[in-house]
Amino acid sequence: MKITGDHQLIKKINKYIVLDTIKRHFPLSRADISARTGLNKATVSALVNELIESSFASETGLGESSGGRKPMMLLFNERAGFAIGVDLGVNYILAVLTDLSGTVVKKRRVDIAETGADALTDKLKKTIRKLISQVPSSPYGVIGIGVGVPGLVDDQGSVLSAPNLGWTDVPLQSMLAEEFGVDVVIDNEANAGALGEKEFGAGRHAANLLYISAGIGIGAGIILHDQLYRGVSGFSGEVGHMALAQDGPLCGCGNRGCWETFASEKALLHNARTAIEAGRPAAMQAGLRDTASEADEADEAMKGIRPSAAASSRSVTEEAAVSLESLLRQAQRGDPEAQRLFTETGRWLGTGIANLVNVFNPELIIIGNRMSLATDWIKEAVHETLDSRSLAFHRSRTSVAYSQLGQSSSALGAASMAIQRFFSSMKATWE
Template sequence: MMRRETQMPETGNQKLVKKINKSIVLKMIRNQAPISRAAISQKAGLNRGTVSSLVSELIDEQLISESGMGESRGGRKPVILLFNQAAGHSIGIDLGVNYLLGVLTDLKGKVVEERKIEIHSLSAEEIISSIKSMIRELHKSAPESPNGTVGIGIGVPGIVNHEGEVLLAPNLMWDHIPLKKILEEEFSIPILIENEANAGAYGEKLYGAGKEQENLIYISAGIGIGAGLILNNELYRGLKGYSGEVGHMVIDVEGKHCRCGRQGCWELYASEQAILNEAHALGINEDSADPLTLEQLISLADKGHQEVIDLFIKTGKYLAVGILNMINTFNPEQVIIGNRMAMAEKWMKPVISETMKEQSKEFNQEGIDISFSKLATHSSPLGMAAFITENFLESGIAQIH
């Protein structure tokens, strides 16, 4: 009499191992496609049966696909696997002090759609309403895909805890705003709130100037200043996620008063707001009825306006002082200056290099690359979209309602 075998249910440990292996296989296909099952098995150290089973599941979930035959090294030609980057879309939004910039990306970070609006002196309620509208617009613009919109990431210029509450954003005048909770009441997909400089560092590491380095500092220089740290190829957030608030590093103990309650904070001297304040004090463009902007100052500098050029040079010197403090602390391979002040690279880069040579020892600068972001204001929203994509690929499938 033939014995009937009973299938044992998967234990919790088996499910966890399977999930980890599936994530490894998917990441390998995503990052190294076109690739065969055999190559995955060899590189990942998984047996072929496990790889074939996991690949079948990923094909059923439409996250990957088969495409033709690869080159044979003897025997049958292997079937090639491709990552389906159009299987879903991520929303990343950068909440600037005076703008909102949102992108919709596919699962490889390619921008499919973007939106930008200016925001000036709005209440928290008005800004959050604008964020909701931007999310709806970006979602509506998404092409059809098996998994729809897989999540929403918001980069905020302030201190954010692990629960997605904005504890303090001085330049927005936000104090304990439960942004994640508010958005979750309207959108039933994963939502992530992160410091915008952390997101910018991640965006630069994946898509920008930081691809080749394992240790880098990203300086987000906009209305305020923040920093994102990539240390040993990992984003460093600190004990509770509060790292990178370098805009409030004091560089003049008897200096200007800051909204944070201290005096002489770095961002009072080296930010977009700092240069706009200086320009106002000099009466630059005072005949215009519209508020002065960084773009106008750059246009004036391009036309040879010496007072404005001098302002960029002065700001660059102060920016160099703070960068030197961070280099002395972390000794990174690279410092990337990003966000809106990256638009002023033409006038600031020479003075930053000169100031650093004057104020530090040669050995302390050796091997350190000081560069400006090519992604500019897109570093943060791209980084936020990437966070969402990574979380989705590791945790499962969700759709927007």
């Protein structure tokens, strides 16, 4: 009869609600759960016992009594399993191993020079394997892997296009699922970053927010009414390709004048190289030499190769030498040219953000990923431009924050996607 099916469904839903309540509010007693959820005590007790049996909850000592018997307190067993979250950047891989609450247990960061699909997926697998070898023993082990990638991902977890990596049609989800034998979730890195900040960082209290992932490219994760807005095909948030100039620089997407050709890390580095090639201030050139000698120490192959500040064409050595980090060091040392480059990038960031504020009227904009490292140097320019370019009615209730999770927003968001997936599939198997 249909009633049985309904009963089963209701039980699953209730059990999920009880688990979720324990996850969010532990330590708490069975009576607390009953009060929070409105479920009767007998139902809560039965469901809690099942959750204890399956290792998701455990009993800890007796809590404070409000008169009468002291209640047994319950904990969420955060270490019943572990998730892996990866941010596949264009010039780095950042991977975290977290418990089921998203607390980071281990972290690995690997710089990448080669972005070809074969080389990069090899490196990615190696990084994940290394983390898996460090997973503490637990009832469920590794429950899943989440990966944020800088590109368009279809609902099968294939990367359809990632211009800054030079990838098209890479079946990343099936590749990793096959390799590691666990559930794998692939999503756009800005979506993952938005979820990370919403779940654990600056966006915890905002229902409508835009997370701007400003790295080599620029993307946005859009959260509306507490939900990630994905668009009809799952491709929302490609804000880096908003056209800001009819005849601007050529973008990786094939168009000209996209936002990311002005406001990204890539644009910043390009402008820095142009300034150096134009022989602009001596301090910049000195900075470049400093960086190059550090690279010399790090890499035998680089020994003896020093980029000339007067070089007329851009060499590989120079590509490697100018970095966001070296420019930050220069700005810190008071180099006006480096500071000017950050201000210019900040202005362009502010211009695009003003457009987004006018369109979405969000309560919060979070600037994350690599450019948030430069917060001190871009902040003023971002805010000034935003103030002068967004409509007053729109910006009055919009605040701008910088990633609270540092560089880990996407990796943590990807881990949280894997955790969510795990609990949803658990729910499906409950009887």
